[in-house]
Amino acid sequence: MGLYDAIEIGSKVELGDYTFDAESIKRFARKFDPQPFHLDEEAAKESVFGGLCASGWHTLSVWMGMNVRKGFDGLIRGSNYTGPLPRFGPGLGVGPIHWYCPVMAGDTLTYVNEVTNKRHLASKPGWGIITLTTTATNQHGKLVLDKVGSAMMGLE
Amino acid sequence: MRAYEDFNVGMVLTSGPYEVTLEDIREFAEEFDPQPLHLDEEAARNGLYGKIIASGWHTCSIFMRMMCDSFLHNTLSQGAPGIDQVRWKKPVFPGDVLTGKTKVASKSRSRTKPQLGFIKFQNEIYNQHGDLVMTINNPAMVTVRHPQIGEDR
Numbered sequence: 001m002g003l004y005d006a007i008e009i010g011s012k013v014e015l016g017d018y019t020f021d022a023e024s025i026k027r028f029a030r031k032f033d034p035q036p037f038h039l040d041e042e043a044a045k046e047s048v049f050g051g052l053c054a055s056g057w058h059t060l061s062v063w064m065g066m067n068v069r070k071g072f073d074g075l076i077r078g079s080n081y082t083g084p085l086p087r088f089g090p091g092l093g094v095g096p097i098h099w100y101c102p103v104m105a106g107d108t109l110t111y112v113n114e115v116t117n118k119r120h121l122a123s124k125p126g127w128g129i130i131t132l133t134t135t136a137t138n139q140h141g142k143l144v145l146d147k148v149g150s151a152m153m154g155l156e
Numbered sequence: 157m158r159a160y161e162d163f164n165v166g167m168v169l170t171s172g173p174y175e176v177t178l179e180d181i182r183e184f185a186e187e188f189d190p191q192p193l194h195l196d197e198e199a200a201r202n203g204l205y206g207k208i209i210a211s212g213w214h215t216c217s218i219f220m221r222m223m224c225d226s227f228l229h230n231t232l233s234q235g236a237p238g239i240d241q242v243r244w245k246k247p248v249f250p251g252d253v254l255t256g257k258t259k260v261a262s263k264s265r266s267r268t269k270p271q272l273g274f275i276k277f278q279n280e281i282y283n284q285h286g287d288l289v290m291t292i293n294n295p296a297m298v299t300v301r302h303p304q305i306g307e308d309r
Contacts (some may be wrong), residue, residue: 028217031217031221032217032218032220032221033217033220033221033224034221034224034229035224035228035229035233035235037235047234048234048235049235055220056235056236056238056239057213057216057217057220060213060216061184061187061188061189061213061214061217062188064188064189064211064213065187065188065189065190068189068190068191069190090204090244090247091212091244092243092244093212093241093242093243093244094212094239094241094242095239095240095241095242095293096238096239096240096241097238097239097242098237098238099235099236099237099238100237102235
């Protein structure tokens with residue numbers, strides 16, 4: 001039985017918390033999303049968001065860092081799998097992604113991955129696809145974002 | 157400043173060029189995607205692509221910057237409620253130069269907020285060889301200049 005078989009639909013991995021402080025928000029935004037509401041407190045106050053908030057891509061990039069550092073091991077441990085690792089395919093894409101409300105400076109997000117589906121790939125014998133739904137809630141317990149992604153895994 | 161009314165269905169906006177450097181690839185990956193194929197030449201040489209490649213999340217972030225520099229900086233943007241779909245079609249290598257094509261696929265006014273309009277973008281990102289490296293389909297929220305005027309049907 002390989003890792004693919006050991007993974008259970010519904011299994012969750014808690015990736016942990018990340019606090020989006022003003023400086024890290026601005027640092028990401030300066031490089032990748034230089035819109036006023038991500039860069040400047042005064043301009044952000046005048047915007048629809050009412051205050052400095054994180055770029056949506058920042059909130060997702062943070063997730064990916066946590067996913068690499070903890071998500072993968074968590075998935076293996078949670079599946080009680082001790083065998084050899086299968087082949088992994090490249091990331092093909094992601095979506096849909098929802099940003100339900102802004103992540104304001106000082107907010108802490110808790111990220112969780114959940115396996116929501118798995119299936120064999122008819123077009124690629126020997127490969128399966130694991131579907132992961134990620135959610136992030138803020139310190140007030142509010143669902144801030146979710147997204148669906150998938151990973152290709154060898155069936156060996 | 158560009159408002160909702162200034163985007164027409166079928167309109168294409170271009171962005172770039174943006175050169176992706178090895179240093180940038182590593183810097184992003186160290187923080188946000190610390191897998192060997194984005195960081196380590198040795199590991200990458202033995203991997204699927206033979207060279208270090210950019211994280212797909214890095215490519216998305218780069219494209220966000222490209223759009224900001226090209227047309228978002230003078231658009232009354234209110235952000236985006238999400239992304240419908242991202243597809244990473246081909247790897248992005250150090251030294252690649254990216255250009256983008258953003259097509260306005262559809263637009264509609266908010267039913268509840270007269271000052272808010274939704275625009276659906278279909279984005280294609282190419283490298284210097286003309287290869288399609290990524291597609292992103294997403295809605296964007298843009299301020300309506302004349303909220304009191306209804307939309308033509």
